[in-house]
Amino acid sequence: MAPLSPGSPAPPLEACGIDNKNSCPTIWFCARMAPSKTHRARNDPMAPISRRTLLGAAAALPLAAPALAAYPEQPVRVVVPWNAGGLADVLIRILAQPLSAALGQSVVIENRPGANGAVGTQAVARAAPDGHTLILANAETHAINPLIYPRLAYNAVSDFTPVTLFARGPFALILRPGLGAEDLAGFLGLVRSRPGQVSFASWGIGSTSHLAMEALAQQAGLQMLHVPFTGAAPASTAVFGGQVDCMFLNAGPAEALARDGKARILALGAAERLDLLPNTPTMIELGVPVESGNWFGLLGPARMPASIAQRLATVMAEALAAPALRAAFRGQAAIPAATSPEETGRFIAQDAARWASVVRDLNIRLE
Incomplete structure (x- = not known):
């Protein structure tokens, strides 16, 4: 396939409201910027897990008690909309055991690849909104697919309930x-x-x-x-x-x-060197201002009770705070992070806006 031709330049840096090169949560990429301008967003929802995040999530649980009384009643299924063996698949399998222990039910991982993640994502959009079926989402399923598939069978916003972001992978x-x-x-x-x-x-x-x-x-x-x-x-x-x-x-x-x-x-393509590859420079260090990678999160179907989304986000944050799990993530060159359902929804919307100009420049459309 011939390379796609470049289009017009990206919006100016100021449009994204970012000024700190050490705090950018978006591992999509920051091309067309001078190395000194590589950045992260203010109020970074993908920053390392903080004590405040855990306490805030826990504080919300008493309000949700009635809806949580019977949840989960059966195994929780996480659909991975890609082939087995990729980073997303590996990370969620690392998380499955601690999540199962915390929820008191098995966490079953199901791979349903196809159409850049659209096949499995569509299946979850149509599932019962009871918290027993979740999608492992990333930039492709919820930011890029809506831009490149004119007849996408799901709405990335209205068909889903945000739960949490849990990692980024340069x-x-x-x-x-x-x-x-x-x-x-x-x-x-x-x-x-x-x-x-x-x-x-x-x-x-x-x-x-x-x-x-x-x-x-x-x-x-x-x-x-x-x-x-x-x-x-x-x-x-x-x-x-x-x-x-x-x-x-x-x-x-x-x-x-x-x-x-x-x-x-x-x-x-990271903002800084990784523990797993301490001797490998970033492209930014080498004078090429391109940052590339992905983020990973969990979402449920639309109309899933907020109490269940909060319960899942809290359990995920607690699992991600464990030193052994964080070490396992680092062994995959993944950076753990946890967000609330509200932060997750805002982040995905912002990421979709950032991708829009990139896809438009490349003029990508798929059936």
Whole structure:
């Protein structure tokens, strides 16, 4: 597939009301900005979990007691709208045991991939709003899909009840063995010398991995060939197998590939270096102002009682505060975070607004 052509420039920095380079919660990407302008939003809902968050969530529970008396009455099903083995799937399986213990019911993980996450997400939108069926959401399901699918079978706002955001996962730029670039500068020079010939994989048209590379191409003046796959696993397999040249991959799986000698990591799309990859620079450090990655959260169907959403958010925050679980997340290069249902809804709305200009610039429309 030929690369999508860049469109008009993004809105000015001031439009997003962000001024602190160390507090930006949006791991979509901050392309087209000078390195000194990389930023995080005020009142960051994805900031590390605070004591205030836990206490505030707990304080709301007495008001919800009548509706909670019988919840949960059966196993809680979390639909993961992507293939098994991706970062979202791994993280929710890490959370399943502590959530099950706290709720007194099994937490069942069900993978329902398809259409950039739309298939599984639509199924949850139609489920009973009793708190026993939840969707694992991210930027693709609730910010990007509504922009690229004109006939999307769900409304990302009105068909869901926000529960909580629980993690963000920065991307790493990886190359296939033998491509011939030793660092980011060498890679950019290589791509410029072969316009339209260097290929990149993604886990689907309009996915965050796709748009992150398009952002890099816009920022650095590159022409690349997009090769979409149906998931992160087949996309990364194509890279380390030598069929595709590069991709943006979640940093945890990227670290494992690099450790096994299957791929080279050039740089991180994070705002700062990660514990798992302390010697890997960020693209911002290297003078390329692109920040890329994703966020992950839980939502229920519309009309799910607020008391149940709050109960789930509280249980999630308590689980995410455990040192062992936080260490497990760090081992996947994921950054734990917890938000209230209200904060979650606001964050998703803001993220959708940010993605709108990106998708419009690239003119992506899917049936």
